[in-house]
Amino acid sequence: MSEIVKVQKLQKSFAKVEALKDVSFTVHSGEVVGFIGPNGAGKSTTLRILLGIINRNAGEAKIFNKDVWQESLEVHKRISYVPGDVALWGNLTGGEIIDLFMKLHGNGDKGKKERLIQRFELDPSKKAKSYSKGNRQKVGLIAALSVESDLYIFDEPTSGLDPLMEAIFQEEVEQLKKSGKAILLSSHILSEVERLADRVVIIRAGQIVESGTLSKLRHLTRPTITVVTKEPIKELADTSGIHDFKAISPYQATFSADQSVVNDIMIQMTKLGIEQIESVPPTLEDLFMRHYEG
Template sequence: MPEIVNIKDLQKSFGKFQALSGMEFTVNAGEVVGFIGPNGAGKSTTIRILLGIIKRDAGTAEIFGKDVWKDSLEIHKRISYVPGDVTLWGNLTGGEIIDLFLKLHGRGDKQKRDYLIKRFELDPKKKAKGYSKGNRQKVGLIAALAAESDLYIFDEPTSGLDPLMEAIFQEEVEKLKQSGKSILLSSHILSEVERLADRVVIIRQGEIVESGSLDELRHLTRSTVTLTTEGDVAEMANVNGVYDFEQKHNQATFSADHKHLNDILREASRLGVKKFESVPPTLEDLFMRHYEG
């Protein structure tokens, strides 16, 4: 698959503060990449470099094979971007602002614009100064989604939206993905990333600490097992690969290393299994693994 975004050894400092240190990842054609990390981890700095808003100190950053700083004007003709807090012109209506954004982009779809205004339940005749934060986000999302782009960059796009509007956004991103578009999605809503992303990049203090598909990442951590046996389930506490063992009557709950699952199953079957449930870790589990402590 062709690479739409390619970042290698990306570095950026603000004074003595090292915001990015050796950042590397790609976004391929037709792929959704979830970009997650807490505030201050370097997500927005990376996105601003990709948009040509700030200049990197070192490393490579390319979109469509072009340098994001030198060729930003050419790149912008083919991308859509929504920040986490959309700022609008207060005396223009929402509809006027959407039309202005689409005209600036040059590849706006008026039919899709009208469809999205209805879907997101936006009043396009109301002046922007009267909009809530959620409605300002809707204006940005409608303008971005109604433009025909090859890459969509979303930086906390559903900030301020209610759960119903979040679900509509997710459905629209699914449609973009199915039509072969590429998406870089930075979000604090881990369930949103889990639903949409083909791959996940977890960033901490300006460095990538984990990346890969959710299935690949789940092999790196532990599943939660619930077990009921005919024999004394307490014997499972000392089996290799069993952690955080808790027992209530003859039912146990514990974390299990994938590489030791065979040993765990063998011991459980010796005790006579009445119930065995194994739940893979969620993206939130993976995320917290890198931030607890």
């Protein structure tokens, strides 16, 4: 896979406020990178720098090995971008706006456009001023997906869409990935990121606090175990590596466990006579909330 996006030691300040502090990550062709973090973490600032809207104070930001500020016009020829709140020209119809965006990009596919209009159930004959937020978002998505780009940047792309339309968007992103495109996805819908992303980058207070594949990151969080035993289970509470122990009954409990000592805990539970056990792996939300809360 070739490197499409390279961000290294990126810094940005607004007056005395340090918005980004040495932010580094990459996006390669054929992969989806989930870029997540709480409000005010620096996601939008990073994306605005990548789009050449604002300039950085320090560090490196390149797309297609081109500087995103100095060579922004060349970069824009090969990218598609959808913001979280699409602003449209009120007196133009949705179809006219999509055609305009495709013409400006210069690499549109009319057949794909028609297919996407049907899939997203958009009425392209209505004027944009009559559209709901969800329909405005559909216009942006259809326009972005109807052109041939090498990098797709989505910033809260399904904001305002119902679950059915979210699922359609996710299917389209999976097709882009299969065709070798690079996708940078910023979303508050963690289940969406979990389904689509090959790698996740978590940003908090302007710094990258975690990055890597989901399988790698899940090793950093604890599975939740629910167990029913023949013997009273309370003595498990003080076992090393067990956290958040909660006794549901004298013979049933739920707790989280460190990965490194799961085998030892299993031996302890076996001595108590396991009747039923369930282990739930940690989710992306668990990882996200761990950094968000502390």
